[in-house]
């Protein structure tokens with residue numbers, strides 16, 4: 001077993017903030033982590049995720065187009081590009097990071113975001129892969145979409161969950177997972193901790209979203225997957241249990257959700 005015995009289900013290892021010392025970081029993580037799932041945000045970044053997964057045993061990849069990057073899609077063949085990556089590479093375990101982002105005004109219009117989300121969810125369903133969902137300031141549309149536009153068997157994780165407890169309850173009813181990261185450790189973020197405290201044991205996973213959103217006491221610094229430890233320690237505190245229990249449970253959950261990790 002790895003030193004920490006945990007899985008970071010959401011990282012961006014291709015980010016240029018790792019360019020200067022990526023080899024050192026990866027060597028350290030190989031010892032620390034059970035697994036890291038690195039996300040795609042464009043085709044290029046999805047290819048980079050796949051390459052990293054092929055280079056390092058403990059790394060798995062998600063491929064997808066992030067809602068902030070949809071303007072980069074040139075034509076409808078983009079979906080075939082993702083499909084090929086997912087079919088040809090055994091370590092692609094999810095379609096992500098995809099979703100809705102209504103925060104940035106320069107993002108594509110809502111209709112385009114919803115269409116791209118639908119197409120990528122359909123692909124995931126066809127390939128029997130889970131989807132990794134980014135939802136920023138789009139709670140209503142996001143919930144409505146998942147309640148009405150996808151097969152109920154689609155496996156879903158809402159990464160870096162930021163919605164209400166009421167919305168979380170609707171997601172749990174559907175068997176969806178929630179990802180908790182650095183934001184669940186921030187002092188002013190009582191709402192997320194309320195959801196974390198109430199989350200069914202079998203439906204939550206840990207993540208960093210590195211290099212962004214470093215957990216306390218590292219807030220503001222570059223985040224990396226080993227800091228999942230601090231997210232896990234905070235979760236143990238919030239849920240009144242031990243770090244070891246959180247590590248064991250969330251690792252089991254991540255392996256159930258991203259079950260292609262077994263198939264790889």
Ligand SMILES: [Zn+2]
Pocket residue numbers: 010011012039097209
């Ligand atoms: Zn992300």
